[in-house]
Amino acid sequence: MSIDTAPTVSATALDATSGAVTRRDILHRLLMTLGPILAALVIAGCILLAVGVDPLAYYGYVLEKGLFSPLGIQQTLTRMAPLLFLAAGLIVAFRAGMWNLGGDGQFLLGAVTAAASAPVFVQIMPAWLALTCSFLIAMVVAMIWSLVPALLRAYQGVNEIITTLMMTFLGTSLANVLVKLAFRDPATTVPQTRTLPVEDRLPRLFETTITSGLLLGLAAIIIVHLVMTRTAFGLKLRIVGANPRAAVHSGLGVPGLTVAVFAISAGLAGLAGAVDIIGVQGNVRADWNPAYGLAVIPAVFLARMNGFAAIGFVFLLSVLSIGGESAARRLGVPNHFTLVLVSIVLIVLALAEYFDHRYNQSRRA
Amino acid sequence: MSGFSSSSVDRRDIVALEGVTKRFPGIVANDSVDLSIRPGEVHVLLGENGAGKSTLIGMLSGLQQPDEGRILVDGKPTPITSPRLALALGIGTVFQHMMLVPTLTVAENLLLGGPWWQRPRTEELAARVAEITSTLSITVKLHAKVSELSLGEQQQVEILRAMLRNSRLLILDESTSMLTPKGIDELGALMRRLVEQGLAIVFITHKLKEAAAFGDRISVLKLGRKVGEIPPERLRALGEQEIVSEIVELMFGKQKDDPEAVERPVRTARAGAAPLLQVEDLTVAPTDNAPGLSSISFDIRPGEILGIAGIDGNGQKQLAEALAGQRIATCGSVRLDGAAIETLSVGERRRRGLRYLTDDRLGEGTVGTFPVSMNFFLKQVGAAPFWRNGVEQRAEIDKRAAQLVREYDVRTPSLKTPVARLSGGNIQKVLLARELAEGAKVVIFNKPTYGLDLANTLASRQRIRDTAARGLAVLLISTDLEELLGMCDRIAVIANGALVGTVENADDARTKVGRLMIGLAA
Ligand SMILES: Nc1ncnc2c1ncn2[C@@H]1O[C@H](COP(=O)(O)OP(=O)(O)OP(=O)(O)O)[C@@H](O)[C@H]1O
Numbered sequence: 001m002s003i004d005t006a007p008t009v010s011a012t013a014l015d016a017t018s019g020a021v022t023r024r025d026i027l028h029r030l031l032m033t034l035g036p037i038l039a040a041l042v043i044a045g046c047i048l049l050a051v052g053v054d055p056l057a058y059y060g061y062v063l064e065k066g067l068f069s070p071l072g073i074q075q076t077l078t079r080m081a082p083l084l085f086l087a088a089g090l091i092v093a094f095r096a097g098m099w100n101l102g103g104d105g106q107f108l109l110g111a112v113t114a115a116a117s118a119p120v121f122v123q124i125m126p127a128w129l130a131l132t133c134s135f136l137i138a139m140v141v142a143m144i145w146s147l148v149p150a151l152l153r154a155y156q157g158v159n160e161i162i163t164t165l166m167m168t169f170l171g172t173s174l175a176n177v178l179v180k181l182a183f184r185d186p187a188t189t190v191p192q193t194r195t196l197p198v199e200d201r202l203p204r205l206f207e208t209t210i211t212s213g214l215l216l217g218l219a220a221i222i223i224v225h226l227v228m229t230r231t232a233f234g235l236k237l238r239i240v241g242a243n244p245r246a247a248v249h250s251g252l253g254v255p256g257l258t259v260a261v262f263a264i265s266a267g268l269a270g271l272a273g274a275v276d277i278i279g280v281q282g283n284v285r286a287d288w289n290p291a292y293g294l295a296v297i298p299a300v301f302l303a304r305m306n307g308f309a310a311i312g313f314v315f316l317l318s319v320l321s322i323g324g325e326s327a328a329r330r331l332g333v334p335n336h337f338t339l340v341l342v343s344i345v346l347i348v349l350a351l352a353e354y355f356d357h358r359y360n361q362s363r364r365a
Numbered sequence: 366m367s368g369f370s371s372s373s374v375d376r377r378d379i380v381a382l383e384g385v386t387k388r389f390p391g392i393v394a395n396d397s398v399d400l401s402i403r404p405g406e407v408h409v410l411l412g413e414n415g416a417g418k419s420t421l422i423g424m425l426s427g428l429q430q431p432d433e434g435r436i437l438v439d440g441k442p443t444p445i446t447s448p449r450l451a452l453a454l455g456i457g458t459v460f461q462h463m464m465l466v467p468t469l470t471v472a473e474n475l476l477l478g479g480p481w482w483q484r485p486r487t488e489e490l491a492a493r494v495a496e497i498t499s500t501l502s503i504t505v506k507l508h509a510k511v512s513e514l515s516l517g518e519q520q521q522v523e524i525l526r527a528m529l530r531n532s533r534l535l536i537l538d539e540s541t542s543m544l545t546p547k548g549i550d551e552l553g554a555l556m557r558r559l560v561e562q563g564l565a566i567v568f569i570t571h572k573l574k575e576a577a578a579f580g581d582r583i584s585v586l587k588l589g590r591k592v593g594e595i596p597p598e599r600l601r602a603l604g605e606q607e608i609v610s611e612i613v614e615l616m617f618g619k620q621k622d623d624p625e626a627v628e629r630p631v632r633t634a635r636a637g638a639a640p641l642l643q644v645e646d647l648t649v650a651p652t653d654n655a656p657g658l659s660s661i662s663f664d665i666r667p668g669e670i671l672g673i674a675g676i677d678g679n680g681q682k683q684l685a686e687a688l689a690g691q692r693i694a695t696c697g698s699v700r701l702d703g704a705a706i707e708t709l710s711v712g713e714r715r716r717r718g719l720r721y722l723t724d725d726r727l728g729e730g731t732v733g734t735f736p737v738s739m740n741f742f743l744k745q746v747g748a749a750p751f752w753r754n755g756v757e758q759r760a761e762i763d764k765r766a767a768q769l770v771r772e773y774d775v776r777t778p779s780l781k782t783p784v785a786r787l788s789g790g791n792i793q794k795v796l797l798a799r800e801l802a803e804g805a806k807v808v809i810f811n812k813p814t815y816g817l818d819l820a821n822t823l824a825s826r827q828r829i830r831d832t833a834a835r836g837l838a839v840l841l842i843s844t845d846l847e848e849l850l851g852m853c854d855r856i857a858v859i860a861n862g863a864l865v866g867t868v869e870n871a872d873d874a875r876t877k878v879g880r881l882m883i884g885l886a887a
C-alpha cells in the first residue's frame with residue numbers, strides 16, 4: 001500500500017459538539033410538544049364556546065377535579081395503574097414496528113378472567129397467592145387472544161392492524177358473553193361477575209384511596225423501557241421494527257420475535273385489565289368497556305415510545321379523563337370530549353411536525 | 366458577498382456553485398466549493414469516501430440547502446429549495462443510493478411525480494422507454510416489481526428515469542459501480558452522445574480510468590474542499606496514464622503509475638485440503654421477474670478465492686442469499702467444513718462460520734437510524750462481551766467500535782452518528798469490518814468494493830486476500846472483471862441462474878471469461 005489516506009477524523013474528539021446539539025434538540029423537542037398541546041387547548045376551547053360552554057370554566061373544572069382536589073388527584077393516580085400497563089404493552093409493540101390495536105379486547109378478557117377467578121381463589125388460598133394467580137391467568141388469556149394476529153403476521157404477513165382490530169371486536173363481545181352466561185353472579189339482578197371483597201383487593205397506598213396497582217404499573221413501564229433500551233432482547237425487537245430486512249439478514253428469528261412481541265404486548269394489556277379489577281372495580285359489569293386501550297395510543301405516540309415520557313403523558317391523560325368525567329356531570333359536556341381534546345392535540349402535533357420539517361428544509365434557501 | 370469575483374462565473378455555465386459550504390454536526394462536508402457546469406461537457410467529480418461529493422449533488426438536486434454561498438442557474442442566483450424545483454429547472458439526478466419505491470413496478474416508479482389529476486400515460490411511457498433503452502442498449506423490465514430487481518438493474522432504472530425527464534443537466538452519482546465493463550463503456554458512449562446534443566453531465570466515480578476516458582473536465586474534492594480542477598484543454602493534451610497520475614497526486618498527494626494494477630500474489634491454494642464449502646445442485650425457483658438458480662455446484666478449498674463473474678441480475682443475489690440461508694432452496698446441498706448446513710437458519714449458519722457481505726448496504730446491511738457503533742454488532746446481538754446476561758455493555762461496544770472505526774478508516778463524526786448519515790463508502794467499510802471480524806470460515810463477498818475510493822478499494826482487496834491467506838474459503842461475487850482477475854484463483858461465470866463455466870485464473874482467463882459472459886464456450 002503506497003497510498004496514504006488522510007488522517008481519520010477522531011471518533012471521540014467531535015463527541016462534545018454532538019452533546020451540545022443534543023441539549024438544543026431536547027429544548028426543541030419540548031417546545032414542539034408543549035406548543036401544540038397549548039394550541040390544541042385553545043382550539044378545543046373554541047369548540048366549547050361554540051356549543052355554549054365557558055372553556056375557562058371547563059378547564060378549571062377539569063384541573064380542579066382531576067389534579068388539585070385531594071380526592072381528584074387520588075382518583076387520577078388510581079386510574080393511571082391500568083393505563084400504565086397498557087402503555088407498556090404498546091411501547092413494546094410499537095418499538096418493534098407492530099401495530100397492536102387490539103388492546104381493548106385483550107384488556108377486557110384479562111379483566112373478566114381476573115374478575116371470575118379472584119373471588120374463587122381468595123377462598124381457597126392466601127390472598128397474595130390468589131391475586132398473583134388471577135394476574136397470571138388474566139395475562140395468559142390475553143396472550144392467547146393475541147395468538148391469531150401474531151401467527152398470521154409472523155407466518156403469512158397479514159397486516160396486524162386489521163386482525164387486531166377485528167379480534168378486539170370479537171374479544172369485547174366474548175367478554176360480554178362470559179359475564180352474562182358463564183361468570184354471572186347469581187346473587188344480583190344486573191348481569192355482572194361476583195364481586196371481590198374490598199379487603200381482598202390490592203392494598204391501598206398509605207392512608208389514601210390510591211391503589212398499589214399504581215406501583216405495579218410504574219414498575220411495568222420502567223422495566224419495559226429498560227428492556228427495550230438496554231438489553232439484547234429489546235435491541236432485537238428494535239431491529240425488527242426499524243428494518244425488518246436487516247433483521248432477517250442478521251439472522252434474527254423474525255417470526256418467533258413477532259409472536260413474542262404480540263404475547264408481551266397482549267399480556268401487559270391483560271394485566272392492565274386485571275389490575276383495574278383486582279385493584280379498583282372488584283367486578284365486571286356486562287357491557288363495561290372503558291376503551292382505555294385506544295385512549296392510551298396517543299399518549300404513547302406523544303411520548304415517542306419512551307417509557308419515562310409515557311408516564312408523564314399517561315398522568316396527563318388520567319387528569320383529563322377523571323376531570324373530564326366530573327366536568328361532564330357538572331357542565332353537561334359529554335364525557336367523550338376528552339377524546340376530542342386528545343385527538344385535536346394529535347392533529348396539531350402532526351401539523352407542527354410537518355411545518356417544522358418544511359421550515360428546516362427551506363430555512364437556508 | 367463581495368468575495369465572489371465575477372470571473373469565476375462564466376456565461377456558458379448552466380449551473381455554477383459559488384463558495385458553497387455545507388456543515389453537518391461535527392463535520393464540514395463542503396468548504397466553499399466553486400464549480401462550473403457547462404453544456405457539452407462531462408464534468409467528473411472525484412474524491413475519497415466522505416470527501417463531500419454526494420453532499421454537493423444533494424444541494425444541486427434540492428435535497429439539501431447550502432449554509433453559505435449560492436447556486437446560479439443560467440447565471441441567476443437560484444435557491445433550489447426542493448427536488449421538484451430541481452427537476453423543473455432541468456436538473457435530473459441518479460442518486461448513489463436507490464430512490465425507487467420497492468413495492469411498485471418499474472413503470473409505476475417511472476410515472477411517479479406526474480400531475481395527480483392525469484391518468485398515467487402508460488403507452489407513451491413504453492414507447493419512450495423503448496427508444497431510450499435501445500440507444501443505451503439495456504433492457505428494463507417495465508412490469509417487474511422493483512424489489513425483485515438486483516441493485517444493478519435498479520441503477521439502470523434510475524438512469525432511465527433521469528433521462529425520461531428531459532434534463533438539461535444529468536447528475537450520475539456512482540452510477541457505474543454496478544455495471545459490467547461493457548455496460549460502463551456503453552454508458553460512456555451514451556454520455557458522449559448526450560453532451561454532443563448540448564446536455565451537461567456531472568459524473569461521480571471512484572474509477573480513475575473512467576474519469577480519464579469519459580471526462581471533459583475533472584474536479585477533485587478532498588475533505589470537503591475543492592483541491593484541483595483539470596480543464597478540458599489540459600485533459601485533451603494528456604494521455605490516460607498522465608491524467609490518472611495527475612489525479613492520484615491531487616487526491617492523495619503521491620504518485621504511482623497505475624494504482625489498480627496490483628500483482629496477484631502467486632498463492633497456491635492448499636490443493637490437497639478438503640473443500641471448506643461444497644455446493645451441489647443448489648436450485649432456487651425463479652420468480653416472475655428474477656431468475657432462479659439451476660443446479661449450481663462448486664467447491665472452495667481453504668485459502669482459495671472463487672470468483673463469480675457475470676452481468677448483474679443473473680442470479681448472483683439469489684446465490685448469495687441461498688448460501689446465507691435468506692432464500693429457500695428447492696433442492697441441493699450446501700456443506701460447510703463437511704457438515705450439511707442447507708436446512709439451518711441464517712443465524713445458525715453464521716455461528717458455524719459462514720459470513721455474507723451483502724451488496725444492499727442500506728436495505729438490509731444496516732439499520733440506518735441506529736448509531737454506527739451498534740451497526741457493527743447487528744449480527745452478534747446478545748453475544749459476550751458486548752452483552753452480558755442479555756444486558757448491553759455500552760463501554761465494551763464503544764471500545765470495540767472505536768477500534769474498528771480506526772482499523773477500517775471509517776470516517777464518522779462520532780460513534781453515535783446514525784449510520785445512514787455516513788457517506789456511501791464509509792457505510793461499506795462498516796459492513797466490511799463486521800463481516801471480517803473473528804470466527805469466519807467461509808466468506809461470501811457480494812461486490813465488496815462497490816462505492817469505495819481507490820485507497821479503500823486497495824485496502825479492502827488486500828484484506829480479502831489476507832482472509833484467504835488465513836485459510837478461509839472466499840466466494841467473491843463481482844461485476845468488476847479486473848477485480849476478479851486480480852484476486853481469484855478460479856472464476857466461474859453465472860448467466861441466467863446457472864454457472865456456465867469455470868476457468869482457472871491463468872493468463873488467458875480474461876478472454877475465456879469474456880467468451881463465457883457473452884454466451885460462447887470458453
Ligand atoms: N445528512 C447528513 N448528516 C450528517 N452528516 C452527513 C450527512 N450527509 C453527509 N454527511 C457527512 O458529510 C460527509 C460527506 O459525505 P458525502 O456523502 O458527501 O461523501 P461522498 O464524497 O459522497 O463519499 P462516498 O464516495 O463514500 O459516497 C461525510 O463525512 C458524511 O458523514
Ligand SMILES: [Mg+2]
Pocket residue numbers: 418419420461538788789790
Ligand atoms: Mg457519495
